[in-house]
Amino acid sequence: MFNKNIETIKRFQNSHLKAKSRIMFSHNGALMLAVILFSVILPGGSHARSARGEQTQQSGESILRKVDQNLSSKNRIFESSMIIHGRRSDRTVTSRSWSEGDKKSFSEYLSPAAEAGTKMLKLEGQLWIYTPSADRTIQISGHMLRQSVMGSDLSYEDMMDDRKLTDIYDSRVVSKDTLQGRDVLILELTARVTDVAYHRQKMWIDAERFVPLRQEMYAKSGQLLKRMELKDVERIQGRWFPKTMIYKDMLKEGKGTEFRMTKIQFDQQIPAHIFTKASLR
Amino acid sequence: MKKFLLKGILHDRGRSLLPVIVVATGAMLTVLLYSWLTGVMGESLEMSSNFMTGDVKVTTRAYAADADQFPNDLAILDSDLLVEELRKEEPAVDWVSRIRFGALADFPDSAGETRGQGPVAGWAIDLFSEGSLEAQRFNLAASVVRGAMPDSPGECLISEDLASRFNVEPGEEFTLFGTTMEGGFSFTNFIVAGTVRFGSAGLDRGAVVIDLNDARNAFAMQGATGEILGYLPETYFDEEEAEAVKAKLNAGWAADTDEFAPVAQTLRDMPGMGDLLDYTKSISGFMIFIFVSAMTIVLWNGGLLGGLRRYTEFGVRIALGEDKGHIYRSLLWEALMIGTIGSVIGTTIGVVIATSLNIHGIDISGMMKNATMLMPSIVRPAVDSVIYYIGFIPGVFSMVLGNALAGAGIYKRETARLFNELEV
Amino acid sequence: MLTFILAFRNLMGSGKRTWLNVSVLSLAFVVIIFYNGLLEGWNVQARTDTMAWETGNGRLSHPLFDQFDPFTLADSHGKTDEGLLTLLGKDASPVLITQATAYPNGRLFNVLLKGIDTRQTLLSVPVRLMDSLASAGEGGVIPAVIGDRMAKAAKLKAGDMMVVRWRDANGTFDAREVMIAEVFRTNVPSVDVSQVWIPLEYLREMTSMYGEATYITLSKEGVAKLNGAADDKLPASGELYKGWRYEDEDALMHEIDTVIKAKKGSSTVISMLLLCIALLAIFDTQILSIFRRQKEIGTYIALGMTRLKVVGIFTIEGTIHSVLAIALGTLWGMPLLKWIQHTGIPMPSNTDQAGLAIADKIVPVYSAGMLLATVLLVVISSLVVSYIPARKISKMKPTEALKGKLV
Incomplete structure (x- = not known):
């Protein structure tokens, strides 16, 4: 019976460890995801605008540059809603975000009521969250950053990765196809550096508008990990922009998470104080 | 005859008091041992139940x-x-x-x-x-x-x-x-x-x-x-009762096919607990078997001694012409009665002690430094249905068996040699 | 001295009855030893199992490793000292740990991926099948072994495949299929629950942590070897040794030892109750013999023996029961207990769960201290119990005693 006691204690420990690793996990997906995804997938940064080279022999890189040109802006302000398909119910979270380059972003949650007023600031590789309910500014620090964000496959760290795709990946056009009724070029991106989350990616890019319509992320082994579908491409301030994105973890069962931009503005005047900790309160 | 014997037991204290005390003590010890052992064995289950699983x-x-x-x-x-x-x-x-x-x-x-x-x-x-x-x-x-x-x-x-x-x-x-x-x-x-x-x-x-x-x-x-x-009201996990509760509840919810419909599980259904439960049960079963056997032998010995003690009495009775079979039967009836009376008394005392210890708990924190939350410093003997009958196994059974063996000697005795033997 | 001889002769004289009592007492004596041995065996088993499956007799951990904080795992790995490992050979087993996510049948489990050398013999985690699978399959599926708790929770059995996703040293996601080569049973949940064991070399390659480990488990011989080294001896527990934090057996066993200590109290009660059973036998016999031997007592007193002396004779008579019982118990008990120790006591194991069944048995351990304590306990308590009924003698009137009309 003694070793069974020990076993029981060990089991407590184990359940405890599990509880710890559950911290950032929920079956439902995440609030933060919207911000993260929009900053990771659709770089808001002022990327290189120089490549106006030959279009005939389109290299992967030049296509990515064009995507960058199309999507990027000095800054952007947007409102979005995120629909999280839970096992039980769906829920919608709306937020307003300001971002400038890749290094600064600020979001405020508008609904649901419980989360309204929660603000998040990402600044130079650091992340703070302010919550009116506790009236506290909490910094997500150290190894917490490496944990995945609420059951998603992105960690806080991913969210902090502000490098350009063209800096990280070698890309080449592998084939052409049609997707959502549009001609697309399929790009294969292979990491050039070692410290990236995904070793290989595949992007389906509208051959005319240079908007990504689908993106797949692969593990080093070639295993498909997740897929993003981008839809509802609209012309906004002279650029083509996908307003809806559906994100799905391919290893897990479930319907994924849907993001929708409800309002978006590029190249606005954003007061500098937005991107300071003072604006959290 | 039975009435007569019972009267004898009740009135002739010299004959019955000691055996009754011995049987009662034995039965009480058996009850206490059982409930304590079950309690100690059940402790890790109890811990799991308290912290994680419930019953x-x-x-x-x-x-x-x-x-x-x-x-x-x-x-x-x-x-x-x-x-x-x-x-x-x-x-x-x-x-x-x-x-x-x-x-x-x-x-x-x-x-x-x-x-x-x-x-x-x-x-x-x-x-x-x-x-x-x-x-x-x-x-x-x-x-x-x-x-x-x-x-x-x-x-x-x-x-x-x-x-x-x-x-x-x-x-x-x-x-x-x-x-x-x-x-x-x-x-x-x-x-x-x-x-x-x-x-x-x-x-x-x-x-x-x-x-x-x-x-x-x-x-x-x-x-x-x-x-x-x-x-459950019992301190230690009562599997039968828990299973009964589970079955009843789940039967009521069976018609609901929703994945969010409630479902009842017992401690056994929790990961790893089935093993622990079986393990605990078999070990305590094994230990209790050993204890009850030891107790049985002791009381059997008691019965045997009791029989031997009345060597003289039987000699006299045979000498007076009483039928050997009758003497033997009366001896067995007496043993059964003494065994029963002793077991009833012993079990009653044992149950009272076990129950009160169960309610109040025994604080062994003095024995253990660094009292911890996971290891409660209060030990409680288990109180379940078994304590009401386990004392009777050594109490009645071995008393009768011991007397039966001791009494078997009655048949060997020859009337002719009796007086010599008895030195009367 | 006379008292002893007299008492002994009296006992021998009553023949069968004495031996009956002695047998019963010897039974109780042996059972007490067996019971304590069983408990001790459990304690020892708890320690040895934990050491055999998880901790070894000592451990060199990466200084940042904290077994209770999975978040430290990303940083707590480092290159092992090849010289050290070569020196230790079979007496060291490096383990590398990475947080991972397993997807058995589309469900999601947070697990620890543990790399273990498939040629190691130090830890009980079964590696041989993995070894043969690893050398047979070239870069294909990753062979893995899991405990039956994990298997049950994830609904996996030997031969099943599942996708495991992890991040390498650089944070890059990778995912591969692992095949459950074997499901093992263990008493040590901490190597079972939420753990997936794979070959060390695979994990090193998968995570780009070549030549690295999270901790190095040491065997007893390994600890001795390092301690016997001329220059670099192992430091005190918790101190750094060649950049790794050393923990000795006591530190690794601290929690188990605490539990064992805490449990001692309640097991004492059981020993006591058991002893009571045996003493009841002596008590019964004493009362009976005093009752039957009133004439004798009367004679003693009439002959001028002091009452105290008579009480002494009877007390010693009773106590000699225990001495004889110990002798007898040793005679039959020792071979029996030795035999039980040899074979172990089988425990039930759930055979319905697929997997390698480890014979669950408990091997009693009889320590000298425990034996001595039991002997003393039996002798002293039987002395007390023999004395209590014998006390009556001192109140006897010799005349009535002679007539045999007393009690």
Whole structure:
């Protein structure tokens, strides 16, 4: 019976460890995801605008540059809603975000009521969250950053990765196809550096508008990990922009998470104080 | 004859008192041994039951499938109603709601910014309701190292090691950063009422105990709960009864095919517990077998001695012309009566002692330094149906057997030699 | 001395009855030893199992490793000292740990991926099948072994495949299929629950942590070897040794030892109750013999023996029971207990769960201290129990005693 006691204690420990690793996990997906995804997938940064080279022999890189040109802006302000398909119910979270380059972003949650007023600031590789309910500014620090964000496959760290795709990946056009009724070029991106989350990616890019319509992320082994579908491409301030994105973890069962931009503005005047900790309160 | 014998037993104390005392003592010891052993053996089960599983656990089916991840998004939504229903259905069982959660404890500096943070495993239990046994199940009051038990909403207990790692004093406020039932952020401030030591390094590194209502507010779980645990009145896990409760409840819910319909599970159904249960049962069964056998031999010996002791008496009776078979039968009847009387007395005393020890518990904290939460310092003998009859096995059976063997000598005796033998 | 001889002769004189009592007492004596041995065996088993499956007799951990904080795992790995490992050979087993996510049948489990050398013999985690699978399959599926608790929770059995996703040293996601080569049973949940064991070399390659480990488990011989080294001896527990934190057996066993200590109290009660059973036998016999031998007592007193002396004779008579019982118990008990120790006591194991069944048995351990304590306990308590009924003698009137009309 003694070793069974020990076993029981060990089991407590184990359940405890599990509880710890559950911290950032929920079956439902995440609030933060919207911000993260929009900053990771659709770089808001002022990327290189120089490549106006030959279009005939389109290299992967030049296509990515064009995507960058199309999507990027000095800054952007947007409102979005995120629909999280839970096992039980769906829920919608709306937020307003300001971002400038890749290094600064600020979001405020508008609904649901419980989360309204929660603000998040990402600044130079650091992340703070302010919550009116506790009236506290909490910094997500150290190894917490490496944990995945609420059951998603992105960690806080991913969210902090502000490098350009063209800096990280070698890309080449592998084939052409049609997707959502549009001609697309399929790009294969292979990491050039070692410290990236995904070793290989595949992007389906509208051959005319240079908007990504689908993106797949692969593990080093070639295993498909997740897929993003981008839809509802609209012309906004002279650029083509996908307003809806559906994100799905391919290893897990479930319907994924849907993001929708409800309002978006590029190249606005954003007061500098937005991107300071003072604006959290 | 039986009446006569009984009269003899009752009146001739010289003949019956000692055997009755011996049988009663033996029966009492057997009862105590059984209940103590069962209690000690059941302790780890009890610990699991108190901390994690309850005797019966009701969750949604979806929650049950992923229970080890504490999926509060799959919680029971109208749990208060369900608890009421359960109380009506199984009034003998103490039904309690609990929420298990993982969270980040964030300790602020004077400016309200993060000074330090660490992951914690959390229990939300009913701390404040009148008559709630929850704090007792966790042995909380005895485990407080600094500060005191929480006595109002918003107060909580955190593990001592966590507190000392971040220099947290009782009375300080910190923020619990977790996930609401729906998957949103949850930030709630709590005041550290006291620190506790759980005695398990893993838990001591980071655990927090908060009140159920606070957890419901914090995780947007109004009226909901992750788990409803049922505690049977017996101190130690009574599998039959638990299974009966489970079967009855599940039968009632069988028609509901929803994955969020409630489902009852017993302690046995929890991962690893089946093994533990079987293991415990077989070991205690084995030990009890040995003890009862030893007791049986002792009492059999007692019976044998009792028989031998009356050597003279039988000689006289044979000499007086009493039939040997009659003497033998009367001896056996007497043994049966003495055995029964002794067993009844012994069992009664044993049950009274075991029950009172069960209620009050034996504080062995003096024997163990560093009383811990996981290892309750109060040991309680088990009280179940077995204690009412186990004493009779050595008591009656061996008494009769011993006398039967001793008495067998009666047939060997020859009347002619009797007087010689008896030196009368 | 006379008292002893007299008492002994009296006992021998009553023949069968004495031997009956002695047998019963010897039974109790042996059972007490057996019971304590069983408990001790459990304690020892708890320690040895934990050491055999998890901790070894010592451990060199990466200084940042904290077994209770999975978040530290990303940083707590480092290159092992090849010279050290070569020196230790079979007496060291490096283990590398990475946090990972397993997806058995579309469900999600947070697990620890543990790399273990498939040629190691130090830890009981079964590696041989993995070894043969690893050398047979070239870069294909990753062979893995899991405990039956994990298997049950994830609904996996030997031969099943599942996808495991992890991040390498650089944070890059990778995912591969692992095949459950074997499901093992263990008493040590901490190597079972939420753990997936795979070959060390695979994990090193998968995580780009070539030549690295999270901790190095040491065998007893390994600890001795390092301690016997001329220059670099192992430091005190918790101190750094060649950049690794050393923990000795006591530190690794601290928690188990605490539990064992805490449990001692309640097991004492059981020994006591058991002893009571045996003493009841002596008590019974004493009362009977005093009752039957009143004439004898009367004679003694009439002959001028002091009452105290008579009480002494009877007390010693009773006590000699225990001495004889110990002798007898040793005679039959020792071979029996030795035999039980040899074979172990089989415990039931769930055979319905697929997997390698480890014979669950408990081997009693009889320590000299425990034996001595039991002997003393039996002798002293039987002395007390023999004395109590014998006390009556001092109240006897010799005349009545002679007539045999007393009690």
